[in-house]
Amino acid sequence: MSSIANPFFRTASRTFVYSKASFRGLAYGSVALAAAAAVYYGNNKQPGKGPSNFGTKAFLGGLFGTAEYEKNTREASVDVKPFEDYQKVYNDIALRIREHDEWDDGSYAPILVRLAWHNSGSYDQHDHSATKGGTYAGTMRFEKEQKDPENAGLTAAMKFLAPIKEKYPFLSEGDLWTLGGVVGIQEMEGPKIAWRPGREDQGEEAIPPYHRLPDAAQTTGDYVRSVFHERLGFSDKEMVCLIGVGHAIGRCHTYSSGFDGPWTFSPTTVTNDFFENLLEEDWEFKKWNGKKQYVDAKTKSIMMLPTDMVLKTDPKFRKYVEEYAKDSDKALKDFSVVFSKLLERGVKFPSSTKPMLFQTLDEQGIDDE
Numbered sequence: 001m002s003s004i005a006n007p008f009f010r011t012a013s014r015t016f017v018y019s020k021a022s023f024r025g026l027a028y029g030s031v032a033l034a035a036a037a038a039v040y041y042g043n044n045k046q047p048g049k050g051p052s053n054f055g056t057k058a059f060l061g062g063l064f065g066t067a068e069y070e071k072n073t074r075e076a077s078v079d080v081k082p083f084e085d086y087q088k089v090y091n092d093i094a095l096r097i098r099e100h101d102e103w104d105d106g107s108y109a110p111i112l113v114r115l116a117w118h119n120s121g122s123y124d125q126h127d128h129s130a131t132k133g134g135t136y137a138g139t140m141r142f143e144k145e146q147k148d149p150e151n152a153g154l155t156a157a158m159k160f161l162a163p164i165k166e167k168y169p170f171l172s173e174g175d176l177w178t179l180g181g182v183v184g185i186q187e188m189e190g191p192k193i194a195w196r197p198g199r200e201d202q203g204e205e206a207i208p209p210y211h212r213l214p215d216a217a218q219t220t221g222d223y224v225r226s227v228f229h230e231r232l233g234f235s236d237k238e239m240v241c242l243i244g245v246g247h248a249i250g251r252c253h254t255y256s257s258g259f260d261g262p263w264t265f266s267p268t269t270v271t272n273d274f275f276e277n278l279l280e281e282d283w284e285f286k287k288w289n290g291k292k293q294y295v296d297a298k299t300k301s302i303m304m305l306p307t308d309m310v311l312k313t314d315p316k317f318r319k320y321v322e323e324y325a326k327d328s329d330k331a332l333k334d335f336s337v338v339f340s341k342l343l344e345r346g347v348k349f350p351s352s353t354k355p356m357l358f359q360t361l362d363e364q365g366i367d368d369e
């Protein structure tokens with residue numbers, strides 16, 4: 001594992017990464033395919049097709065919530081490119097991540113994941129107007145949405161992806177930013193994430209209101225559920241998985257959120273370390289003039305946000321933290337499904353658009369040296 005702020009991490013651990021990554025690729029590929037199939041059939045079910053359709057419908061009821069979800073989706077375009085074209089885009093983003101290892105702990109991958117999540121996290125399943133949010137509309141390209149205080153710092157990720165957009169003008173921003181998140185997860189040894197294209201940029205009228213993205217200073221389970229269940233439609237288990245695996249990577253920056261530090265000692269590798277750290281470390285308030293947050297008592301170099309700590313203090317969340325702390329494979333397999341679901345909130349894909357699973361640069365034997 002890398003130590004934090006070690007710019008040589010990626011190169012030094014390359015051999016290790018290779019074998020582990022390809023094993024994981026195999027292991028999670030099948031899960032991701034099953035997830036992809038579930039999401040795919042979910043969004044493309046045909047009404048009135050008899051008992052088998054009933055099964056799908058019942059399954060989807062659980063997966064996507066009520067019929068209200070259906071009313072709050074936007075139809076993705078049928079006019080998409082072949083898989084190979086998107087694999088090329090994947091490769092270019094991944095190579096650009098490798099090339100620009102001067103950022104943070106040696107990688108832009110974490111901030112790309114956050115960009116994809118903040119695009120998705122503005123979705124409101126109860127909003128019937130144009131401003132329903134989510135990844136479809138690509139409205140974070142407008143200054144007004146960038147200025148949502150919760151989006152502070154994300155322009156760096158958009159700038160990083162701008163040359164990719166220039167090279168592949170057929171990509172909508174929503175497709176580009178979600179694909180960026182997929183690349184980020186997979187290139188950090190994470191599980192495969194099934195992805196589909198077809199989102200279409202909308203105008204400023206589709207900018208979602210502020211305050212939909214979560215406020216990290218909050219301290220109750222009710223608050224976390226109000227965002228992830230009421231608006232986004234996730235279960236307790238899915239919330240724990242999303243937040244815990246999402247916060248295994250990257251770090252907080254005083255210049256964007258006002259919080260400071262990474263959650264794990266390996267912030268450029270997708271792991272279940274967040275869950276272990278949350279349970280095993282002694283946490284104390286950071287002594288500083290900044291926002292209220294936790295640091296580990298031993299090294300004072302990893303952190304937790306107030307909302308992260310809720311996953312430990314709320315008993316219904318905690319049982320999943322314990323499960324994921326014990327079982328890394330389960331945490332990453334579940335994340336594969338739930339992150340894909342996050343990226344597709346509010347988008348209905350036509351049956352012709354099959355879920356895509358991309359190969360990592362390592363799996364393709366692509367070396368940048």
Ligand code: HEM
Pocket residue numbers: 104110111113114117152153214215216217224242243245246247249250251252253254256257258259305307339
């Ligand atoms: C209660 C829910 C959540 C809250 C309150 C929250 C809050 C935050 C905050 C305050 C930061 C620091 C931003 C900065 O200073 O640059 C951050 C970073 C991050 N978050 Fe979350 N987050 C939540 C859920 C998620 C989810 C669901 C994911 C992904 C699945 C995620 C992925 C990330 C990543 C990857 C970073 C690091 C970005 C970087 O290194 O630049 N977060 N989050």
